[in-house]
Amino acid sequence: MGSNKAYLNCLQRDEAQALWRNTLKEIGYFERPPVEHLPVTASLGRVTAGTVYAKQSVPHYNxxxxxxxxxxxxxxxxxxxxxxxxxxxxxxxxxxxxxxxxxxxxxxxxxxxxxxxxxxxxxxxxxxxxxxxxxxxxxxxxxIIGEDIVAGELVIAEHHVIAPVDIAALLAAGLDTVEVVKRPKVAVIPTGDEIVATREELQPGAILDVNSHMLAAAVTEWGGQPARKSIVRDNRQAIEETLIESLAESDMVIINAGTSAGREDYTAAVLSAIGEVLVHGVAIKPGKPVVLAVCQGKPVIGLPGYPVSAMLTAELFVRDILLARHKLPPYETPQVEAALSKAVASTIGMEEYIRVSIGDVQGKRIAAPLNRGAGMISSLTKAQGVIRIERGSTGLPAGLSMPVTLLRKRRPARTILSVGSHDLALELLGLFLRRRMENVALSCANVGSMGGIMAIRNNEAHMAGIHLLDEQSGCYNVPFVKKYLPGLQGCLIHLAMREQGLLVLPGNPKGITRLSDLARPELTYVNRQRGSGTRMLLDYELGKAGISVSVITGYDKEVGTHMAVAASVAAGTADAGLGVQAAAQALGLDFIPVAKEQYDLLLNFAPDDDCLPEIIDILKSEEFRLEVERLGGYDLREAGEMISVN
Amino acid sequence: MGSNKAYLNCLQRDEAQALWRNTLKEIGYFERPPVEHLPVTASLGRVTAGTVYAKQSVPHYNxxxxxxxxxxxxxxxxxxxxxxxxxxxxxxxxxxxxxxxxxxxxxxxxxxxxxxxxxxxxxxxxxxxxxxxxxxxxxxxxxIIGEDIVAGELVIAEHHVIAPVDIAALLAAGLDTVEVVKRPKVAVIPTGDEIVATREELQPGAILDVNSHMLAAAVTEWGGQPARKSIVRDNRQAIEETLIESLAESDMVIINAGTSAGREDYTAAVLSAIGEVLVHGVAIKPGKPVVLAVCQGKPVIGLPGYPVSAMLTAELFVRDILLARHKLPPYETPQVEAALSKAVASTIGMEEYIRVSIGDVQGKRIAAPLNRGAGMISSLTKAQGVIRIERGSTGLPAGLSMPVTLLRKRRPARTILSVGSHDLALELLGLFLRRRMENVALSCANVGSMGGIMAIRNNEAHMAGIHLLDEQSGCYNVPFVKKYLPGLQGCLIHLAMREQGLLVLPGNPKGITRLSDLARPELTYVNRQRGSGTRMLLDYELGKAGISVSVITGYDKEVGTHMAVAASVAAGTADAGLGVQAAAQALGLDFIPVAKEQYDLLLNFAPDDDCLPEIIDILKSEEFRLEVERLGGYDLREAGEMISVN
Structure with missing residues (x-):
């Protein structure tokens, strides 16, 4: 049941990288890599192994x-x-x-x-x-003969990435083939009793092997030639056998995972037995349990199992080794300066990496931290950049301007930051916007309606979806905007009337038909947190129906998302909870409509921003209305109407 | 014999690009491109055709x-x-x-x-x-189920380049396949009576087809799928047939070349017959005779024949069309600011593009223009950037700071600019330097010894190879350095004693054995230009031998390079010329040693620049000496010695 065994050694990231690179340099890993001769016409993107000299002059005649x-x-x-x-x-x-x-x-x-x-x-x-x-x-x-290229002179330098123009020069200079560095073969070994290869095997407790595919693709991008091995169980001997087999075929081996110091984490032990472990544990978060070893003169890297950790540590310890093997300079990581949209805490002694969305709001570039969970694959795909918090820091304040390393080669020209309550209609809005305006992306951070209002107030978002019911007036959103955004620069635009309802098990075994059924003593409810729009709606509807919250079993058990409500119901630990239809659909639950709520958008754009009329035009369009209403539970008849807050 | 027929219309570059893109947009070329379903694991780098929604939640269980x-x-x-x-x-x-x-x-x-x-x-x-x-x-x-990704929510947006992390997300979200845009098929048709496909066919007057390979590689890099067609002769019917065949198979056709308005330039005529020519002639240099047409609803581009023109016009008129077909934003062209190392003239009314090397000399970023010939393939491979001269300009002064568009994805961290007399030993020095210092490149501009001294004086080069003989003292280089670089910041380092000799036809049919043979009246000499080191050497040696220049037939016929001397001899228009052994070797000529000259390097680095000790160390090294001496005609015993100029 786990182990508190300390890591053998836990180096700082820069120390680990230097030790890793220097050790491989000392053993000659970067010298004279295997080469191959390719037809010049098939050499695009490959790296020359040696200097290429012209075999004939260009022009070849006067x-x-x-x-x-x-x-x-x-x-x-x-x-x-x-x-x-x-x-x-x-x-x-x-x-x-x-x-x-x-x-x-x-x-x-x-x-x-x-x-x-x-x-x-x-x-x-x-x-x-x-x-x-x-x-x-x-x-x-x-x-004159040789005016362009003289026979015998250098055409292409060694360690050069062959571009289209180089192909022309090589052919013109009389070369049919070119010697290039062989792509380093990199074995990727997925390990773990819980890992399965196909969705058919995906029982509760099992995890689909996505990492080995991700790592293989990353190896390809970095100039290597990946070879994915079959999944190996948490069995020391099996791991050892696969490693030895892989070493024989490859120039580098990646083992994923089994790198922690737990009971069934054999990676470090196997690597110690077969070669030399240089590093076990690096003071980074995520990614601490990385193992760096040399076995039979080849680098072997144990990467941690969580996808975010695996990707980060591959970037830190695999990428530049593959480039250096081609004698190429380290990967360039372009940076931009951006202000943090919220404070982030950090563990002292650990270098922390946090993925962010990047957007320009009212002339200020904002980095919005994404969910930090090492298992959150969505944070990998949503991220446009990553910030690094130095190991001596306990955290960074909101608004701090700091360097953000860009993760994508192509960053959208504009990212619209949406911070607030989440709704699938927002994703559709992003899609429509992207179709109309080239190179615009929408990034959604789901922090609830009140969080969205605060983000707009601080100029940290372009857009916030809100559905906040004022119990006294029965009005949506406007009272809150008046209170918290008194000098609102942007505007409040109606998006949809959205159905909230009770999520119950398929077939509705408890026969729940309306909100007042929640008062039945044998039923257990799962509630949303105080301050969420859905909680406000529940309280309002209960008040209208004259039901006291005290008679509802489970009213005091709060969870933070629509999906957590749905999961409670699906797992049988609650009989019902209030939520949106999409959450019910995701887990195959039944949905009993309770009330319509008003879901509006706070928009925070400069008055002359061309996004603004496009968004309103989309909201009012027939296509958008049909597309959203198709999701079920939406009424967009008034979508795009401006709501007066004065 | 040529034609002065004007181009039908000659648009400005920006007008041509706008007309081209808008016309293709109007005919719906960018809408709903064909798609294909690929296994997610084979989708790296491809572009999603539509928004991808999760089929299952991640995690899929609590x-x-x-x-x-x-x-x-x-x-x-x-x-x-x-x-x-x-x-x-x-x-x-x-x-x-x-x-x-x-x-x-x-x-x-x-x-x-x-x-x-x-x-x-x-x-x-x-x-x-x-x-x-x-x-x-x-x-x-x-x-909780769906904490990371909720079934039904957006995983990857449409028109997104699939990265390794996206592969992980798609697999985790329950997708086995993904719908991506089919790579646009681009036919590349080489045309021309003078074009041959193989080196075996390469007679004088023939040109090897390198453009179609270069363009095919460029199409690949820009996301297209090239199909190179066989070379088509300058025959209107043959071009028409190949075009019609290509249109049936492809999404875009590139014809190279036949785009001028000459007698045998059929491209525009064929395109007019089959479709609509939008543009024939764009006011750019090089690249003017580009043809943009739409045939059967598909873009057809006639690119000019010179390699530099073909590549430039492909970048201007092919690249972004392929990206737009994937709904990707236009290509990003990162720019840096740099000062021109020399003045460049320009034709008013034409937008001119000049390729440059880029280097930082004593804290100043320098853009050194390369040879502007549209046929100079070497300018394509040597270029790190390109400058654009506006059409209203008659030229730019030396020293002007201006934006330089970078051409390579990976620019060397440092480029050492060598401007001066050329020698193969310099290329070897660059090679050795690159081996010792990661990510350093040497760029050589060959402007002669005096040009090198001037470049050093203006802080526009790091290094200049010089071999200037002072006739009065019989000394090399030092008198010139004293005169032109009185307060020399850098230093003068000896590289080699280099043999100059007479280049004669193979077998030496005229029986030339020494310099004094040039006085024989039946012999014709080809001379180098006044001010060149080789001319100075000739004059000095003639003086020593007591030979008057007036008795040498051809003394007044000057050419500008060693290779031009060699070409004169090889073509039989001169019997002998003074030059270096490499030029003789390049054209298979015999070489009769005449004199050794002193070839030194002017170095212009900050005193603490780590290149400086490395260069001196390389020059003094045994490996470098052996490597250079192997070229023949070199003596490096004193290489690396500092030469006093005081």
């Missing part, structure tokens, strides 16, 4: 650079406007005679005996004679 | 997030340090009974009836009872 006549320069001396000279036009192929010339087109080989070209514009031809009015300098308008 | 005990939260209420509560440890798989609990490891499915986990550290287990000292909140330390 050719005319103009349409005109080819002459022997000396024959032309003395020609001038006042004293033209006549040259005899010789038939093509006939031998040169002094005072003769040939008609040539651009690119034609210079006829033997000639060494200059006079442009056709400067020649008057009649009756077999070419009259010229200026002398020609030797080799004028002639492309 | 699981323990800790090692500990799974409990029903209500059972734990009231437990505190002063009043511990005991829960009955139930055997795994047995039904839940109130007041019971189960041992769970991280990742285990929550047993039915439980809804919270208490960490093992907070539990005391003895004799089948788990004693707890704090209450558990519902769902604490539980990873």
């Amino acid at each position: 050719g005319s650079a103009m349409d005109g006549i080819a002459v022997y320069a000396s024959d032309t001396y003395g020609a001038q406007e006042t004293a033209p000279k006549g040259l005899t036009l010789l038939p093509p192929g006939s031998p040169f005679t002094p005072g003769g010339c040939y008609a040539v087109d651009t690119g034609d080989a210079m006829p033997a005996g000639t060494n200059a070209v006079i442009m056709i514009e400067d020649v008057h031809i009649s009756e077999g004679t070419a009259e010229i009015i200026a002398a020609a300098a030797p080799w004028q308008h002639v492309r | 699981g323990s997030a800790m090692d500990g005990i799974a409990v029903y939260a209500s059972d734990t209420y009231g437990a505190q340090e002063t009043a511990p509560k005991g829960l009955t440890l139930l055997p795994p798989g047995s039904p839940f009974t109130p007041g019971g609990c189960y041992a769970v490891d991280t990742g285990d499915a929550m047993p039915a009836g439980t809804n919270a986990v208490i960490m093992i550290e907070d539990v005391h287990i003895s004799e089948g009872t788990a004693e707890i000292i704090a209450a558990a909140a519902p769902w604490q330390h539980v990873r």
